[in-house]
Amino acid sequence: MCRRSQAAAAMALSGVRVLELAGLAPAPLCGMILADFGARVVRVDRPSLSPVASDVQGRGKLSLALDLKRPQGAAALRRLCRGADVLIEPFRHGVMEKLGLGPEVLLQENPSLIYARLTGFGQTGKYAKSAGHDINYLALSGVLSKLGRKDENPYAPINLLADFAGGGVMCALGIVIALYERATSGRGQIIDASMVEGVAYLSSFLWKSQNIGIWSRPRGENLLDGGAPFYEIYRTSDGKFMAVGALEPQFYEQLIKGLGLDSNELPIQSSFSDWPEMKKKFASIFAQKTQAEWCSIFDGTDACVTPVLSFDDVASHQHNKQRSSFIKNDQGEISPRPAPLLSRTPAVPSCKRDPFIGEHTEEILLENGFTKQEIAKLHSDKIIGFGKPKANL
């Protein structure tokens, strides 16, 4: 289900006012999560000739086009921050300070502001002012060294881990924690959300499990990194794939049964030296049937075997359909429903298209006490943009 109006009364974050300075990928996810759960999120864009924002995660947000490089633009943002609960800024350290919008300025003017700084390398340290992207943050966190197949270079799995898990989601968590604390103290604070540290923190299990023997072999030869035949992906006869995660002996037994094998005729599950041969055996068996045929064998068992679904198939898979795990917006675009599902106050994402740059500039400024004359002056001075969409867009 999705919503058609801005009203978000029954949602967990309704009433929370967020300003998100437009950034590349992690900050937009952070803002979208807050908007999905009911916050009023205003994305602050640079005035632009094109109405179409590069933010593809603009769901449920409003857009205000404001030139922060001009003193009147920076002053307008300061004024907006006085009435905001949260500011998300996605620039490298020093950019906000240069604009006169550093935390010491904004928190002095609004001590209850939560000032979230979402960067790759954090606010301090040798790399604080360096450019970087997901792959660099993942590398510096140590996590990239663990990812990859045997005898191959480390492998970066799209920009999911640092940008989105360690960055956007971790920053949203920090904001919610700070909002919770503010409910008793009444005070805001600065969040230094470094993606290096966010993704390193996500990897706590890897650190804490160093001494239990599951990482004692080189990359790609361990239990959970592609070394084990029972924790692997296999190609089917129709060129699709099945994911196998039969770790525990009782589940492994069901895998063996489903593959038509007899465990009495096989090496024991934990025999490392037999894993490469066992993988070949499993691969040749999986290659004999289609994905659908394997699903009919393994669905309803505890063998921990599931199809690897493509984006084309995922929304129509019976399980995902039963849970309405994917939603369709007014433009017919399919995307994942916000997670997790809260029983009383679930997220109800907007059905509407993403905002055009500057589409809500006037509405937001009026709402924040700017007069029509002030708005007209900011407009004629090219500090703000209205970004009215063309009829055919």
Ligand SMILES: C[C@H](CCC[C@@H](C)[C@H]1CC[C@H]2[C@@H]3[C@H](O)C[C@@H]4C[C@H](O)CC[C@]4(C)[C@H]3C[C@H](O)[C@]12C)C(=O)SCCNC(=O)CCNC(=O)[C@H](O)C(C)(C)COP(=O)(O)OP(=O)(O)OC[C@H]1O[C@@H](n2cnc3c(N)ncnc32)[C@H](O)[C@@H]1OP(=O)(O)O
């Ligand atoms: C792997 C991901 C990144 C994925 C992004 C890709 C999806 C896109 C990257 C390139 C895109 C393509 C390209 O643009 C060409 C086409 C364009 C076309 O329109 C669309 C198709 C394209 C093919 C297009 C397609 C896609 O969009 C792309 C392929 C990541 O890892 S994202 C994580 C990145 N890291 C961070 O976010 C960490 C913190 N941030 C930073 O470290 C830096 O911001 C960063 C990312 C290194 C960028 O550095 P940059 O020098 O550009 O910026 P900053 O130093 O932060 O300073 C910002 C400056 O902007 C001024 N400013 C900001 N807002 C305003 C405003 N409202 N008004 C005026 N000025 C503003 C600010 O004052 C700063 O100015 P100064 O530099 O003078 O201080």
